[in-house]
Amino acid sequence: MSILVNLRSRQGFIEMLRVFRIQRFNPEREPNQWVDEYTLEVNEDDKILDILLKIRDEVDTTLGFRASCAHGVCGSDGMMIDGLNRLACQTFVGDVPGRKPINIAPLKGVPVEKDLIVDMDPLLDKVKSVNPWVVAKEHKAGERELLMSQEDFEKIEDMTKCIWCSCCTTSCPSLWSDSDYLGPQALVMAARFILDTRNEDAEKIIEKVGGLDGVFRCHTIGNCTDACPRDIDVTGAIAAVKKVLLQGIDNEDKFSNIVWEKGDEKE
Amino acid sequence: MNKHQYDVIVIGAGGAGLSAVAAIPKGLKVAVLSKLFPFRSHTGAAQGGISAALGNLEEDNPLWHAYDTVKGSDYLGDQDAIIQMCNDAPDAIFDLERKGLPFSRLGNGKISQRPFGGHTKNWGESPVRRACHSADRTGHMILHTLYQQALRRETNFFDEFQVVEIITKDNSCCGVVAVKLSTGERHVFHSKSVILATGGYGRCFKVTSNALSLTGDGMAICYQKGIPLQDMEFVQFHPTGLHPLGILITEGARGEGGILVNSRGERFMERYAPSIKDLAPRDIVSRSIYEEIKAGRGIDAKDFVHLDLTHLGRKLLDEKLPDVTGFARTYLNIEPADEPIPVKPTTHYAMGGIPTDVDGRVIIDPDGSIMHGLYASGECACVSVHGANRLGTNSLLDLVVFGKRAGQHASIYSESSKLSELPSDAGYDSESFLQQVRSNTRGPKVYEIREKMQEIMMDYCSVFRNEEGMKKCASLLSELREDFQKVTISDKSNFYNYEMMAAFELSCMLDVSEATLHGAMLRKESRGAHSREDYPDRNDQDWLKHTLCYQEKGNDPTFKFKNVNLGKFEVKARVY
Ligand SMILES: Cc1cc2nc3c(=O)[nH]c(=O)nc-3n(C[C@H](O)[C@H](O)[C@H](O)COP(=O)(O)OP(=O)(O)OC[C@H]3O[C@@H](n4cnc5c(N)ncnc54)[C@H](O)[C@@H]3O)c2cc1C
Ligand code: SF4
Ligand code: SF4
Numbered sequence: 106m107s108i109l110v111n112l113r114s115r116q117g118f119i120e121m122l123r124v125f126r127i128q129r130f131n132p133e134r135e136p137n138q139w140v141d142e143y144t145l146e147v148n149e150d151d152k153i154l155d156i157l158l159k160i161r162d163e164v165d166t167t168l169g170f171r172a173s174c175a176h177g178v179c180g181s182d183g184m185m186i187d188g189l190n191r192l193a194c195q196t197f198v199g200d201v202p203g204r205k206p207i208n209i210a211p212l213k214g215v216p217v218e219k220d221l222i223v224d225m226d227p228l229l230d231k232v233k234s235v236n237p238w239v240v241a242k243e244h245k246a247g248e249r250e251l252l253m254s255q256e257d258f259e260k261i262e263d264m265t266k267c268i269w270c271s272c273c274t275t276s277c278p279s280l281w282s283d284s285d286y287l288g289p290q291a292l293v294m295a296a297r298f299i300l301d302t303r304n305e306d307a308e309k310i311i312e313k314v315g316g317l318d319g320v321f322r323c324h325t326i327g328n329c330t331d332a333c334p335r336d337i338d339v340t341g342a343i344a345a346v347k348k349v350l351l352q353g354i355d356n357e358d359k360f361s362n363i364v365w366e367k368g369d370e371k372e
Numbered sequence: 373m374n375k376h377q378y379d380v381i382v383i384g385a386g387g388a389g390l391s392a393v394a395a396i397p398k399g400l401k402v403a404v405l406s407k408l409f410p411f412r413s414h415t416g417a418a419q420g421g422i423s424a425a426l427g428n429l430e431e432d433n434p435l436w437h438a439y440d441t442v443k444g445s446d447y448l449g450d451q452d453a454i455i456q457m458c459n460d461a462p463d464a465i466f467d468l469e470r471k472g473l474p475f476s477r478l479g480n481g482k483i484s485q486r487p488f489g490g491h492t493k494n495w496g497e498s499p500v501r502r503a504c505h506s507a508d509r510t511g512h513m514i515l516h517t518l519y520q521q522a523l524r525r526e527t528n529f530f531d532e533f534q535v536v537e538i539i540t541k542d543n544s545c546c547g548v549v550a551v552k553l554s555t556g557e558r559h560v561f562h563s564k565s566v567i568l569a570t571g572g573y574g575r576c577f578k579v580t581s582n583a584l585s586l587t588g589d590g591m592a593i594c595y596q597k598g599i600p601l602q603d604m605e606f607v608q609f610h611p612t613g614l615h616p617l618g619i620l621i622t623e624g625a626r627g628e629g630g631i632l633v634n635s636r637g638e639r640f641m642e643r644y645a646p647s648i649k650d651l652a653p654r655d656i657v658s659r660s661i662y663e664e665i666k667a668g669r670g671i672d673a674k675d676f677v678h679l680d681l682t683h684l685g686r687k688l689l690d691e692k693l694p695d696v697t698g699f700a701r702t703y704l705n706i707e708p709a710d711e712p713i714p715v716k717p718t719t720h721y722a723m724g725g726i727p728t729d730v731d732g733r734v735i736i737d738p739d740g741s742i743m744h745g746l747y748a749s750g751e752c753a754c755v756s757v758h759g760a761n762r763l764g765t766n767s768l769l770d771l772v773v774f775g776k777r778a779g780q781h782a783s784i785y786s787e788s789s790k791l792s793e794l795p796s797d798a799g800y801d802s803e804s805f806l807q808q809v810r811s812n813t814r815g816p817k818v819y820e821i822r823e824k825m826q827e828i829m830m831d832y833c834s835v836f837r838n839e840e841g842m843k844k845c846a847s848l849l850s851e852l853r854e855d856f857q858k859v860t861i862s863d864k865s866n867f868y869n870y871e872m873m874a875a876f877e878l879s880c881m882l883d884v885s886e887a888t889l890h891g892a893m894l895r896k897e898s899r900g901a902h903s904r905e906d907y908p909d910r911n912d913q914d915w916l917k918h919t920l921c922y923q924e925k926g927n928d929p930t931f932k933f934k935n936v937n938l939g940k941f942e943v944k945a946r947v948y
């Protein structure tokens with residue numbers, strides 16, 4: 106199917122016509138995926154998400170995709186745009202250079218439910234399987250914070266930015282060939298919680314990622330880092346996990362688990 | 373219809389819903405329903421910080437925090453609730469820290485704090501560093517930390533279930549009806565108590581920092597059942613939305629030293645708030661920006677001003693404000709270390725909402741009568757700690773403090789009560805609504821009505837309001853409500869039918885817009901974020917009171933008034 110739509114531009118003038126080829130799937134209508142082509146009048150700085158919203162509002166209301174925040178912080182709209190995994194709300198028409206058609210497809214390596222909506226469960230199960238949480242002593246009224254140095258915070262800061270969009274895991278060739286592999290998203294979370302000096306359960310995570318489907322399946326191809334919309338050094342995080350497995354945790358434990366009681370001297 | 377039974381169900385999995393979950397003892401049977409995956413909730417977008425008088429860098433105390441909050445609220449906030457919140461704040465922060473929240477740190481290993489608008493020391497003397505933060509991703513860390521802990525507790529999540537109706541019987545609530553997005557099936561969740569934590573409704577307005585999903589669902593489904601909405605006329609417009617998109621640049625940018633300048637390069641906030649300047653509360657800064665624009669001093673005489681961060685240096689920007697500077701680069705192609713950022717006010721936060729007491733119990737009249745078993749917390753609720761204007765960083769605090777209290781109280785209530793029988797017409801209203809939408813033909817499409825509503829609310833009911841404009845808006849809005857009766861969808865399937873849910877969300881937005889607009893027309897004074905050109909002064913004599921808005925099907929809503937809890941801090945003129 107091919108349709109011409111007029112996208113009202115923010116600037117009030119139209120720069121060009123572009124073709125959007127969207128991969129569709131709707132098992133209620135058809136057993137196989139197909140491609141719909143939409144020709145839109147657009148500007149270089151139109152967001153791909155706005156184009157999808159426009160199509161869903163005005164042309165084909167059955168078009169399936171997820172979105173919420175519309176500015177790259179919720180992780181809903183990871184998809185493959187012109188062959189690369191990215192967030193539709195952070196990708197612009199001008200990011201696909203030239204005048205060629207812009208291909209939009211769902212994330213790869215996981216079951217597609219409808220159009221651009223994939224089944225998130227297998228991806229989330231992987232993340233959940235590494236115990237992605239801190240186990241610290243319960244907070245009691247009157248107790249202050251556990252101390253942590255800014256350096257120790259910075260060791261994990263990059264990984265804490267992860268928005269669980271799964272762009273990395275679904276771009277990983279190791280995962281495509283072996284769906285049991287934990288994948289980069291789970292490993293970033295593992296790294297984040299192993300290296301958190303406050304976590305008393307880091308050893309449990311280490312056990313979980315050292316196994317057959319764990320970190321040594323990674324061949325450092327680096328697709329994941331390129332795909333990450335949060336600019337997380339994904340391969341760096343995986344390397345950190347490998348290092349811990351080979352050498353043990355290297356936390357200087359400067360401040361961890363020291364509790365400041367109420368009434369302590371402030372400086 | 374599928375049926376489920378629980379002791380407590382929580383609707384919404386943002387900061388408020390997940391804080392409630394954390395407070396429910398393990399012995400109770402709990403389910404969490406959310407139309408988004410929990411970690412997609414808009415709490416994750418909060419940037420700047422969460423306030424608590426920890427005094428990690430300088431002297432501070434909870435009463436100063438309370439004083440600032442009362443003054444920031446233009447004296448409409450309930451002082452007992454505010455004192456409760458500010459007293460609970462330090463423990464709430466330490467609790468989040470123990471749950472694993474990665475706060476930015478100071479040299480001595482304690483949590484870092486920075487200044488924020490309206491937060492002062494010594495009763496308004498000068499800005500104080502009170503906002504705890506994790507770079508400029510505080511909300512993201514709160515959301516993910518709470519979700520991680522909920523996973524650790526093996527919480528029962530129903531993701532992508534959209535609640536469309538609450539079930540009530542004789543002033544008590546006994547469950548909800550939800551639609552499973554992937555199948556369109558309707559599910560009845562029968563429970564002893566229900567906690568609503570569905571967030572705000574910024575999407576009623578054209579320019580907003582809010583997610584596409586913030587459509588006022590929780591408020592509207594209460595309103596439809598005769599529960600009032602409180603203080604809906606108070607909507608916060610954040611002064612620094614990216615022009616023209618409305619994406620937020622945190623007030624933390626000014627906390628770190630950023631300044632607002634007009635076309636003459638003048639730091640105009642020095643004129644409007646001489647003592648705290650760019651760190652004045654949001655209502656004041658937003659109005660000041662519009663005053664500059666009206667006087668022709670917008671940049672290039674257009675409708676925006678500049679937020680200048682260039683003097684802060686790239687290192688500080690990268691360390692303290694990495695995300696927001698990233699937004700400027702991504703969405704405007706601007707390098708904030710070298711050039712100022714174009715900004716204008718953007719619809720941001722709902723001070724009003726479902727009225728509750730300090731335990732999250734939903735109140736249905738001016739005397740404080742309770743809807744048993746029903747709780748609300750977070751942005752969808754109105755306790756009221758924010759009154760006529762919320763201070764930055766106080767919402768995240770509100771979520772964790774009152775989310776927890778609602779969770780605790782709902783648990784106690786559920787432990788001591790029996791599951792009441794469902795009424796025979798349970799789910800009838802939403803069923804007939806969905807049927808109606810599905811069977812309409814040849815009417816307007818959802819987006820056509822939505823776009824018009826967003827435009828008129830922005831034009832006539834935002835930073836400045838007046839009788840004439842709002843009257844016009846009211847008649848346009850009721851026309852849209854008429855049109856909505858005939859709204860037509862073309863997707864008739866049950867399979868991820870977003871169009872159907874968009875129609876439901878639009879019905880919610882029309883309801884909460886109605887409450888907001890009529891509240892704004894009724895309140896003939898200017899207070900906090902509600903600024904009437906025809907009544908420019910605050911009028912404590914007649915209007916130092918909360919409004920409760922009741923829906924009258926087919927007619928304009930009616931109002932009752934509730935007293936403000938005063939007593940601790942004297943009501944004074946609000947100058948900064
Ligand atoms: C850009 C931005 C920055 C901000 N920065 C700050 C800050 O620095 N400090 C601060 O204190 N505050 C800040 N705020 C305000 C604060 O973030 C919000 O008020 C707060 O996060 C709201 O949390 P919540 O839990 O009430 O709702 P949300 O986090 O919005 O969650 C709503 C939940 O309800 C669910 N839901 C909604 N409707 C339904 C339905 N019908 N059925 C089922 N589930 C439903 C959603 O799926 C979601 O899980 C900011 C707000 C924005 C927009
Ligand atoms: S670096 Fe490892 S995890 Fe990343 S894409 Fe390559 S194999 Fe996959
Ligand atoms: S590491 Fe990056 S790409 Fe992977 S899930 Fe997290 S944010 Fe997404």
Ligand code: FES
Nearest residue numbers: 173175179180194
């Ligand atoms: S819509 Fe939230 S990341 Fe794109």
